[in-house]
Amino acid sequence: MGDAKSKSRKLATLLASETRCIYCANKPTTVEHMPPIGMFKGRSRPNGMEFAACEDCNKGTSGADIVAAFYARLSQSDNPGMLDEAIGLRRKMTMVAPGVSEEFNGPSYRQWQRTPSGLFREMTATRVDGPLTKSDLTAFSAKLAMALYREHIGVPLPLDGGVRVAYFLNAGLSQKAGDGMLSKLPLPGTLRQGRFVVPDQFAYRYNYDGKSIIAGLAGxxxxxxxxxxxxxxxxxxxxxxxxxxxxxxxxxxxxxxxxRTVTTSAATEQPAVHGPIIR
Incomplete structure (x- = not known):
């Protein structure tokens, strides 16, 4: 009961401090966690990066969150646990993001990539050519960009502003391209709650002017x-x-x-993710 009251007070405080949803012009009525709680292993997520959002944007884009969590599980490493979680999440994805699973069955390709040890290894790269998958991952990417703007600039992205986003899956981001991006992004970020940090699950590098623009690469x-x-x-x-x-x-x-339209009941499904990341 005490935990429920604490959450209720936190929701009331957050909503009272914001005049609009971080994603649109509507009045906020819910708390949005970005990245979502379900992106983390065992739904264990540090506090932080919690924002006021309207019901339509929060629940209505939950299918995109699950698609992103599914693809984040497809690690380059041979991790049976990650594969098991991806299989379980794929069942949920068929409910809240119909059609994406079928697009996932499309062709893949092999590509040589440098590993953290410095050696090259042949890895399977997933092609994401389907229109449903593209729309979901683009929506998730845009949500993250708007959330990081609010986190570091201190106000929601203006309605006449915008985000430019691109996503990459496993071997789709070359070492050379990644290094070129990171060279312009000096500041590190992740979620942190005391000693509880998750840079192996979610981390980003960014640069910003403190008033109107932020650029970042998140993993x-x-x-x-x-x-x-x-x-x-x-x-x-x-x-x-x-x-x-x-x-x-x-x-x-x-x-x-x-x-697609996501029902409220289906939107409550949440996945979990873990594994290594760019630092």
């Missing part, structure tokens, strides 16, 4: 990486990847990216 385990730029002026853009390679998403457009 979930060893497989899902997201490049993002969030700015109050999306016309302004300066990063070592061509502008056309990053999709522009504005506040209020998240639901429009997703071609």
């Amino acid at each position: 979930f385990n060893s497989n899902l990486h997201i490049l993002m730029i969030a700015t109050s002026n999306p016309v302004f853009y300066d990063f070592p990847i061509a502008k056309g390679h990053l999709q522009l998403v504005r506040p209020g457009e998240l639901r429009g990216l997703l071609p």
